[in-house]
Amino acid sequence: MNVLVWMVWVVAACSLLSSGIAVVLFSNPFFSALALIVNLASLAVLYLLLSAEFVAAAQVLVYAGAVVVMFLFVIAYLGGRADAPWAGGPTTQSLAAIGAAGAIAVEVVIVVALKAGGRLAGAAEIPAAYGSPANIGRLFLGPHLLAFEVTSIVLLVAAIGGVILGTAVSRESRG
Amino acid sequence: MAGPGIAAYLILSVLLFATGAFGVLIRRSPLIILLALEIMLNAGNLALIAFARHAGNGAGQIFALTVMVVAAAEAVVGLGLIVAVSRQRVALDVDKLNSLRG
Numbered sequence: 001m002n003v004l005v006w007m008v009w010v011v012a013a014c015s016l017l018s019s020g021i022a023v024v025l026f027s028n029p030f031f032s033a034l035a036l037i038v039n040l041a042s043l044a045v046l047y048l049l050l051s052a053e054f055v056a057a058a059q060v061l062v063y064a065g066a067v068v069v070m071f072l073f074v075i076a077y078l079g080g081r082a083d084a085p086w087a088g089g090p091t092t093q094s095l096a097a098i099g100a101a102g103a104i105a106v107e108v109v110i111v112v113a114l115k116a117g118g119r120l121a122g123a124a125e126i127p128a129a130y131g132s133p134a135n136i137g138r139l140f141l142g143p144h145l146l147a148f149e150v151t152s153i154v155l156l157v158a159a160i161g162g163v164i165l166g167t168a169v170s171r172e173s174r175g
Numbered sequence: 176m177a178g179p180g181i182a183a184y185l186i187l188s189v190l191l192f193a194t195g196a197f198g199v200l201i202r203r204s205p206l207i208i209l210l211a212l213e214i215m216l217n218a219g220n221l222a223l224i225a226f227a228r229h230a231g232n233g234a235g236q237i238f239a240l241t242v243m244v245v246a247a248a249e250a251v252v253g254l255g256l257i258v259a260v261s262r263q264r265v266a267l268d269v270d271k272l273n274s275l276r277g
Contacts, residue, residue: 005178024198124231158248165255
C-alpha cells in the first residue's frame with residue numbers, strides 16, 4: 001500500500017515538474033497551454049493523495065475545463081506567434097532569471113526549514129469525510145461565509161471588467 | 176500519512192514555484208507570462224493543501240479554493256487586457272509594452 005502511494009507520488013511529481021518546465025520552455029504558446037493541462041492533471045492527482053477530493057475535482061473542472069479553454073481561444077484568436085527567448089545563446093537577462101528563480105527556491109526552503117522545521121513530522125489524523133463536498137460546504141457556509149460572499153463579488157467584478165475591456169476598445173476602433 | 180510526508184510536497188511546491196517565476200522573468204509573450212503565473216498560483220495551492228492535510232484542518236482547502244477563484248478572475252482580466260492591446264496593433268512583447276498610452 002505504502003509503496004503504491006509512493007509510486008503514484010513519484011510519477012505525479014515528475015509529470016508535474018516536467019510539464020511545468022515544458023510550459024515555460026515551449027516557444028509556441030499553444031503547446032504551452034496544452035502542457036499546462038498535463039500540469040493541472042498531475043496536480044489533481046497530488047491533491048487526491050492529500051485526501052482533498054473536492055479540491056481535485058474543482059481543479060480539473062475550473063482550470064482544465066474553463067481557464068485553459070479560454071487561454072486556447074485567445075491564443076487561437078491572436079494567432080499564437082512563437083517567441084524563442086534563448087535564440088542566440090544565453091543572455092544576461094536569462095542568466096539573471098535563472099539566478100533569481102534559484103534564489104527564490106533556496107530562500108523559501110531556508111525560511112520554512114528555520115521556522116517550521118521541527119513541526120513537519122507526524123501528520124494529523126483526519127476523518128474519512130475530510131475532503132468531501134459536504135465537509136467543504138459546511139466550512140464554506142459556516143466559519144468561512146465571508147470568504148464565500150467576497151468570492152462572488154470578485155467574480156462579478158472580474159466578469160464586468162472582462163466585458164468592459166472587450167467592448168470599450170471595439171467602440172473606439174469603430175468610431 | 177501513508178506515503179510521502181509534508182516535506183516532500185513542500186519541496187515539490189517550491190520547485191514548481193521557481194519554475195513559474197523563471198517563466199515570468201524570461202518570457203516576452205504576455206500569454207506565456209500569464210500561463211507561468213497560473214503555475215506559481217498552483218504551487219502556492221499545493222503548499223496550502225499539504226499544510227491543511229498536515230494540520231488536519233479544512234481551512235487550507237477553503238483558502239486553496241479561494242485562490243483558484245482569484246486565479247480564474249486574474250486570467251479573465253489578463254486575457255482581456257491582452258486582446259485589447261492586440262487590437263491597438265501593438266506588438267505583444269512585454270519589453271515593448273512600456274507605456275500605458277501605446
